Amino acid sequence: MEHIFILNINQLKDGDTFRYYFNEMSRERQNKIMQFKMEADRLRSLGAGIALHAILKQYGLNPRETCLEYGTNGKASVAGRPDIHFNLTHSGCYAAGVCGAAPVGIDIEEIGLMKVKVARRFFHDGEYRYLEQMEDGQQKQEAFFRLWGWAWRCRSMHLKSAFRARI
Numbered sequence: 025m026e027h028i029f030i031l032n033i034n035q036l037k038d039g040d041t042f043r044y045y046f047n048e049m050s051r052e053r054q055n056k057i058m059q060f061k062m063e064a065d066r067l068r069s070l071g072a073g074i075a076l077h078a079i080l081k082q083y084g085l086n087p088r089e090t091c092l093e094y095g096t097n098g099k100a101s102v103a104g105r106p107d108i109h110f111n112l113t114h115s116g117c118y119a120a121g122v123c124g125a126a127p128v129g130i131d132i133e134e135i136g137l138m139k140v141k142v143a144r145r146f147f148h149d150g151e152y153r154y155l156e157q158m159e160d161g162q163q164k165q166e167a168f169f170r171l172w173g174w175a176w177r178c179r180s181m182h183l184k185s186a187f188r189a190r191i
Contacts, residue, residue: 025124025125031075068115109128110124112130113130113132142172
């Protein structure tokens with residue numbers, strides 16, 4: 025069974041709230057949070073840490089004492105616990121995490137303005153023409169982000185299968 029944890033990080037803007045949760049984090053997570061120069065990035069990193077904290081507690085682990093290890097692709101896992109699968113994400117005002125009995129993934133993206141240069145560079149010609157023919161700006165923006173999400177999921181699956189093929 026999967027468990028999903030979603031947090032609105034705006035609550036962490038309060039200094040006392042930030043300090044409380046920051047002090048609950050492992051030294052490794054605290055160092056990671058403090059590497060960010062921008063407050064918004066520190067808040068997102070802390071939010072992801074809070075989600076990880078909740079995930080580790082699901083497995084009866086002490087989050088401050090749990091060691092993480094990182095694969096060659098940078099994906100974190102719990103050292104010595106191949107039975108624990110989790111994934112973290114953050115974007116905009118949200119952070120989220122998921123855990124489960126098998127490999128899991130989660131991704132959130134803040135929807136902003138459609139970036140024509142991004143569409144031209146990363147989308148297939150047919151996808152780009154599909155966007156260009158749309159006259160309604162809202163419809164075009166929604167289609168852009170559906171295509172963008174789909175493209176990243178495909179790219180992620182391709183990278184994972186390419187990585188597995190090398191093992």
